[in-house]
Amino acid sequence: MARAATNTDAFNAVAEPRRRQIVDLIGDGELSVNDIVDAMPISQPQVSKHLKVLKEVGLVTSRTDGRRRLYRLEASALRPIYDWVSEFERLWNERLDRLDNYLDEVQRKEYR
């Protein structure tokens, strides 16, 4: 179940916390660079730089609307990341659920 090589870039792109924040913001709808700058504690050139990285890996697309450029999230590009992390999450959940049940069992014995 190997991932396609291109997805690795998307992984890398969202590993950066600011870029993840941008992905969250535009996940709610299209935004201009200024909208994003207003919602984040970083400068316009920094936001533009992050948007460029996100565009390069296909997580974000843009269109012009009059004089503005609007950015939107390509949710389909996030899907492989979501699937990958959620599968790993499932495995860890199973292990930690077993630990949880076992802790309950041990505590019931102790308090009896």
Place this chain on the structure above:
Amino acid sequence: MKTSIDRTGSAIISLPTEHEIKIERKFNAPAELVFDVWTTAAHVRNWWGYPEHEMTDCSIDLRVGGTYRFAAQVPDFGEVAFHGVYKEIECPGLLVATEIYEAFPEKEAVNTLTLEEAEGVTTMTIVSSYPDRPTRDAVIESGMEHGLQVSLDRAEAILVSLQEAEDES
């Protein structure tokens, strides 16, 4: 007394940097007990692996510089084994250990386990730090392959039990 909050499936996985994986989970138990159950072989045997996989090794030498090794026999797959060396031990709040998945013996991770207790609830955080991103990604992928095998085993078990129920009715 334990609280009755059901925390099944509540572990959160995140990728804080490109070479790390972070796992967070709360337990309705004091930190000292969680630490004990995490670091005592007789306890680990009861939860570490899947019940249907025989645990073929579970050895723990809990001291700085001491080693551990966990191994399980996975049907149609072979032995899945991990080992490492304890680096820092501060019961019950901190445990730092290296981890080598024996399928990739040249790739060493460093796992930092922290336990914080508040009002009888312990928050566990595990940060696995890999030498680089490709290693981290490879580890997650190998876990997925292993996991897929297990879920197929389970699906089969469920199908068998359904068939038996039908036969009886």
